[in-house]
Amino acid sequence: MQTNFFGNIIPMIGYMYIYSMVYIYTGANVHGSFTDHDLPPGFRFRPTDAELVKHYLRKKQLSIPLAGPVFQEVDATDLYSTHPKCLVKFLDGEREWFFFIHEDDNSDHDIIIRRSTKARVLAENGGGFWEAWKEEDPICNEDGNIIAWKTDLTYFSMGSNSRAKKTHWTMQQYRIVLPHDVVGSSYISSTADHEKHSQREGVWVLCRLRRGREYETSF
Numbered sequence: 001m002q003t004n005f006f007g008n009i010i011p012m013i014g015y016m017y018i019y020s021m022v023y024i025y026t027g028a029n030v031h032g033s034f035t036d037h038d039l040p041p042g043f044r045f046r047p048t049d050a051e052l053v054k055h056y057l058r059k060k061q062l063s064i065p066l067a068g069p070v071f072q073e074v075d076a077t078d079l080y081s082t083h084p085k086c087l088v089k090f091l092d093g094e095r096e097w098f099f100f101i102h103e104d105d106n107s108d109h110d111i112i113i114r115r116s117t118k119a120r121v122l123a124e125n126g127g128g129f130w131e132a133w134k135e136e137d138p139i140c141n142e143d144g145n146i147i148a149w150k151t152d153l154t155y156f157s158m159g160s161n162s163r164a165k166k167t168h169w170t171m172q173q174y175r176i177v178l179p180h181d182v183v184g185s186s187y188i189s190s191t192a193d194h195e196k197h198s199q200r201e202g203v204w205v206l207c208r209l210r211r212g213r214e215y216e217t218s219f
Contacts, residue, residue, distance in 0.1 A: 050147070057206040071100050072100070073101070075102075079099065084167075097208075101207060130156075136149040172210075
């Protein structure tokens with residue numbers, strides 16, 4: 001009896017794992033991110049940094065159609081001048097959203113942080129700002145090649161006394177490595193075409209927005 005039980009349950013567990021991986025990869029669109037309502041209860045879209053770069057950011061940069069979740073495109077100025085809570089819809093306690101923003105040579109100001117320490121990005125509405133609290137981190141593929149850079153930012157709210165107060169909102173930004181970033185990178189070695197495409201189309205940045213534990217209800 002015990003043998004039959006384990007003989008039946010082990011294949012079932014394996015099937016459920018495969019089933020979950022398929023669903024995690026083939027989700028649908030949602031406001032600002034990926035909808036969990038199209039998944040069985042309990043399943044969430046939780047990609048790694050490398051997966052985000054390889055399957056989403058790189059393809060977006062090269063204008064290759066994306067399979068699975070389609071992240072919303074948000075104007076960079078809107079992203080930085082709007083309080084994070086106004087950018088997203090709260091569905092079933094969701095605490096993570098994904099966006100694409102576009103960087104080009106015609107940008108009025110430097111809104112993308114590049115290897116800067118504690119550089120502020122001021123919100124135009126005066127309500128707060130994003131601050132990077134460390135230098136960019138490299139993201140590597142399985143061969144050890146740098147394929148992207150990641151920047152961690154925290155949102156600070158400006159109070160009535162003009163003092164900045166740290167909030168529970170954080171954001172990670174990913175930008176793909178271009179040929180002039182890493183000399184000899186085999187990940188993009190094919191890409192004289194890639195570089196020309198990026199210069200023509202501008203650079204896409206993928207943002208992962210997260211809502212942590214609230215310090216105060218006003219945030």
